[in-house]
Amino acid sequence: MGRALAGAFLAAGVRTTVWNRTPGRDGDLTERGVHAAASAAEAVAASPLTVVCVVNYDASDAVLRTDAVTTALKGRTVVNLTADTPDRARDTAAWAADHGVRYLDGAIMTPAPTIGTPQGVFIHSGPAELYAEHRAVLDALGGTHTHLGEDPGRAAAYDIALLDVFWTSMAGYAHALAIAKAEGVTARELAPFAQGIGAILPPLFEEFAEDFDNGTYSGAINPLTSAVSSLAHIVHASESHGINASVMRAAEGLARRTVALGHGADGFIRVAEVLGRR
Amino acid sequence: MGRALAGAFLAAGVRTTVWNRTPGRDGDLTERGVHAAASAAEAVAASPLTVVCVVNYDASDAVLRTDAVTTALKGRTVVNLTADTPDRARDTAAWAADHGVRYLDGAIMTPAPTIGTPQGVFIHSGPAELYAEHRAVLDALGGTHTHLGEDPGRAAAYDIALLDVFWTSMAGYAHALAIAKAEGVTARELAPFAQGIGAILPPLFEEFAEDFDNGTYSGAINPLTSAVSSLAHIVHASESHGINASVMRAAEGLARRTVALGHGADGFIRVAEVLGRR
Numbered sequence: 001m002g003r004a005l006a007g008a009f010l011a012a013g014v015r016t017t018v019w020n021r022t023p024g025r026d027g028d029l030t031e032r033g034v035h036a037a038a039s040a041a042e043a044v045a046a047s048p049l050t051v052v053c054v055v056n057y058d059a060s061d062a063v064l065r066t067d068a069v070t071t072a073l074k075g076r077t078v079v080n081l082t083a084d085t086p087d088r089a090r091d092t093a094a095w096a097a098d099h100g101v102r103y104l105d106g107a108i109m110t111p112a113p114t115i116g117t118p119q120g121v122f123i124h125s126g127p128a129e130l131y132a133e134h135r136a137v138l139d140a141l142g143g144t145h146t147h148l149g150e151d152p153g154r155a156a157a158y159d160i161a162l163l164d165v166f167w168t169s170m171a172g173y174a175h176a177l178a179i180a181k182a183e184g185v186t187a188r189e190l191a192p193f194a195q196g197i198g199a200i201l202p203p204l205f206e207e208f209a210e211d212f213d214n215g216t217y218s219g220a221i222n223p224l225t226s227a228v229s230s231l232a233h234i235v236h237a238s239e240s241h242g243i244n245a246s247v248m249r250a251a252e253g254l255a256r257r258t259v260a261l262g263h264g265a266d267g268f269i270r271v272a273e274v275l276g277r278r
Numbered sequence: 279m280g281r282a283l284a285g286a287f288l289a290a291g292v293r294t295t296v297w298n299r300t301p302g303r304d305g306d307l308t309e310r311g312v313h314a315a316a317s318a319a320e321a322v323a324a325s326p327l328t329v330v331c332v333v334n335y336d337a338s339d340a341v342l343r344t345d346a347v348t349t350a351l352k353g354r355t356v357v358n359l360t361a362d363t364p365d366r367a368r369d370t371a372a373w374a375a376d377h378g379v380r381y382l383d384g385a386i387m388t389p390a391p392t393i394g395t396p397q398g399v400f401i402h403s404g405p406a407e408l409y410a411e412h413r414a415v416l417d418a419l420g421g422t423h424t425h426l427g428e429d430p431g432r433a434a435a436y437d438i439a440l441l442d443v444f445w446t447s448m449a450g451y452a453h454a455l456a457i458a459k460a461e462g463v464t465a466r467e468l469a470p471f472a473q474g475i476g477a478i479l480p481p482l483f484e485e486f487a488e489d490f491d492n493g494t495y496s497g498a499i500n501p502l503t504s505a506v507s508s509l510a511h512i513v514h515a516s517e518s519h520g521i522n523a524s525v526m527r528a529a530e531g532l533a534r535r536t537v538a539l540g541h542g543a544d545g546f547i548r549v550a551e552v553l554g555r556r
Binding site (some may be wrong): 055056083084085086087109110111112113121123151153154157158160161162163164165166167168169170171172173174175176177178179180181182183184185186187188190191193194195196197198199200201202204205206208209210212213221222226227229230231233234236237238240242243244246247248249250251253254268269271272273275276278 | 333334361362363364365387388389390391399401429431432435436438439440441442443444445446447448449450451452453454455456457458459460461462463464465466468469471472473474475476477478479480482483484486487488490491499500504505507508509511512514515516518520521522524525526527528529531532546547549550551553554556
């Protein structure tokens with residue numbers, strides 16, 4: 001991801017200095033004109049804006065929160081595109097404020113090959129005027145950039161929620177492929193129908209967002225009691241082949257609990273309201 | 279669903295007789311010209327083809343496997359569009375064969391309002407020549423119909439795998455909405471980005487189907503070790519708000535087990551292969 005970001009800056013004509021925790025990971029970037037710094041402190045000192053993207057905030061803390069780097073960053077701006085939790089983003093923003101570092105937190109919602117292309121999706125949070133100041137440089141990364149608000153944890157909150165949708169869906173697809181194979185159905189045979197299921201999700205996401213915000217959970221078309229029956233069939237079919245159904249068992253448990261709380265005639269998204277109860 | 283099916287037959291000019299376990303659920307169908315039978319046996323005796331769609335195979339067995347109905351069905355055809363497991367579909371096909379009943383098993387992959395429209399998706403399995411014989415009448419239900427093979431459990435196998443994708447994705451979305459709300463993000467704010475995630479799923483389903491069938495699991499862009507980090511962030515953010523993370527915890531467990539088996543550099547869909555190991 002770091003290489004993709006630096007490559008996009010380079011392609012857009014932005015003077016770029018790179019530093020990686022593992023030396024030599026910059027590929028052909030140096031041949032193409034990117035300066036490779038010998039240390040993180042040298043790298044951050046080279047530009048008014050530092051973009052950080054590592055595996056998590058333990059890793060970004062290890063890079064940023066050293067005396068040499070913190071000193072070099074004073075008065076400069078960090079845009080941290082590392083993915084982690086909203087709490088870690090807010091904690092890093094507080095650290096930055098304590099040390100005179102100007103700080104924006106962000107997330108990249110699309111895979112590395114989309115960086116520098118119109119398909120990239122970037123979200124940002126933190127001081128609006130700081131975002132406005134660096135927006136032109138950030139736009140060099142391509143795609144769409146959205147500033148979500150001043151709370152530095154807000155981009156991470158969106159990121160976590162969206163990754164939740166993504167990875168849970170992927171876990172469902174992986175499980176579906178395992179069941180299909182046990183039933184003699186290849187992934188290629190299933191794929192066109194799976195794509196059909198994928199295609200009906202976005203409009204349902206929109207419809208259920210309305211339901212959730214409005215506190216309406218119409219189950220007229222598909223009540224939770226009927227969903228529970230479906231979930232139980234999937235668990236049964238999976239386990240009859242010796243295939244671990246832990247993800248679906250957990251989903252079935254949440255749905256059954258929601259029915260037991262009196263919401264069997266509601267739509268499935270009532271589960272979200274029950275999950276969020278304190 | 280039964281009302282939608284009968285309505286579609288009626289609209290297509292197919293002479294239709296209905297029977298429901300709960301009398302009076304036929305709405306305005308009788309006013310529109312559908313004959314309401316007084317018993318299931320009378321209903322199946324009225325036509326060469328009987329379409330069954332109830333909540334599960336316990337319910338369809340209770341209707342079909344009575345002396346009166348079994349006798350009336352002899353030599354006639356049943357298309358069972360009830361959703362359940364492949365085993366139940368095969369068991370019902372075996373019962374049908376034992377009693378001289380011609381049998382096709384199917385599933386409806388789209389919600390009731392799509393019945394009778396081009397959006398409906400129907401899958402069928404069982405004897406090909408029986409499907410060919412009744413195809414014209416089934417086409418009256420609208421949408422696309424696909425015969426998946428002679429194994430009577432094959433439509434149910436697809437159905438289970440596809441419902442797995444659907445419901446797991448929905449469980450992920452419900453959980454995402456709960457986290458977003460705890461973070462002060464409304465569902466409407468999240469929805470456009472969630473729709474973006476939904477839109478990237480179909481091409482990934484296609485790509486991962488190739489990986490799975492070929493036994494290649496490239497993690498070059500997104501290795502499992504990195505996915506595990508993502509899943510752990512989601513669990514942490516969820517539980518820091520007191521939100522049950524059981525579905526994501528189960529997914530994280532499968533991913534960590536797959537890494538522990540030596541597949542950390544592979545892509546996420548390696549989980550499907552590990553799930554399917556005997």
